[in-house]
Amino acid sequence: MTRRFLFVLGSSRAEGNTELLARRAAEQLPGDVEQRWISLAEHPLPDFTDLRHDSDYVRPAPDSTAGRLLDATLAATDLVIASPLYWYSVSGLTKTYLDHWAGWLRTPGIDFKATMAGRTLWGVAALAGEEASIADPYVGTLRNSAAYLGMRFGGVLLGNGTDRGDVLRDKEALTRAKTFFAEDAPLARFPYVSA
Numbered sequence: 560m561t562r563r564f565l566f567v568l569g570s571s572r573a574e575g576n577t578e579l580l581a582r583r584a585a586e587q588l589p590g591d592v593e594q595r596w597i598s599l600a601e602h603p604l605p606d607f608t609d610l611r612h613d614s615d616y617v618r619p620a621p622d623s624t625a626g627r628l629l630d631a632t633l634a635a636t637d638l639v640i641a642s643p644l645y646w647y648s649v650s651g652l653t654k655t656y657l658d659h660w661a662g663w664l665r666t667p668g669i670d671f672k673a674t675m676a677g678r679t680l681w682g683v684a685a686l687a688g689e690e691a692s693i694a695d696p697y698v699g700t701l702r703n704s705a706a707y708l709g710m711r712f713g714g715v716l717l718g719n720g721t722d723r724g725d726v727l728r729d730k731e732a733l734t735r736a737k738t739f740f741a742e743d744a745p746l747a748r749f750p751y752v753s754a
């Protein structure tokens with residue numbers, strides 16, 4: 560099956576470190592792999608409303624922002640959350656996207672969970688801090704979300720930087736970017752489930 564990568568850009572600024580690092584990693588993908596890039600800042604989703612226990616969700620119109628993102632998500636074999644580290648986790652724009660999954664899980668006719676099961680979730684994040692462990696909440700959010708949906712998880716490519724372009728000086732991150740999407744992506748497990 561042809562792989563189709565969807566890059567969901569979650570920074571609140573254009574052409575930031577996270578996108579730069581994600582593009583470096585994406586350069587290594589074989590030519591027959593489809594790539595689609597969507598910036599949440601350019602295409603902001605409406606706030607999520609929790610109707611789960613009140614009514615069914617209605618599938619968003621295909622020409623709406625939510626509809627386009629839903630269709631792009633359903634079409635992706637590989638979903639890349641490219642969000643900077645904001646307050647040790649994903650950005651607000653990214654969190655809103657993930658919140659919409661809760662509605663998509665309850666939207667008739669989509670079968671969101673079954674469709675996403677077996678597909679792969681990846682993360683790319685720039686952060687100002689030097690210690691990778693400060694991004695543990697970010698990694699946990701993605702890993703647990705992947706486990707909840709029965710997805711594979713390829714881990715998170717971290718790069719250091721504050722101002723735009725800084726990440727291009729992070730040699731370690733650039734080296735890992737070369738092989739990141741070729742790394743093993745096992746089925747995601749919650750931390751309390753033993754292998």
Ligand SMILES: Cc1cc2nc3c(=O)[nH]c(=O)nc-3n(C[C@H](O)[C@H](O)[C@H](O)COP(=O)(O)O)c2cc1C
Nearest residue numbers: 570575576577643645646647685686687688720721
């Ligand atoms: C709202 C906000 C919160 C941030 N929180 C953190 C943080 O918790 N830890 C950290 O190391 N850097 C933090 N940063 C710094 C960014 O992660 C850093 O500048 C990164 O390079 C931005 O990525 P971008 O260029 O892709 O937007 C924060 C920046 C902003 C704007």
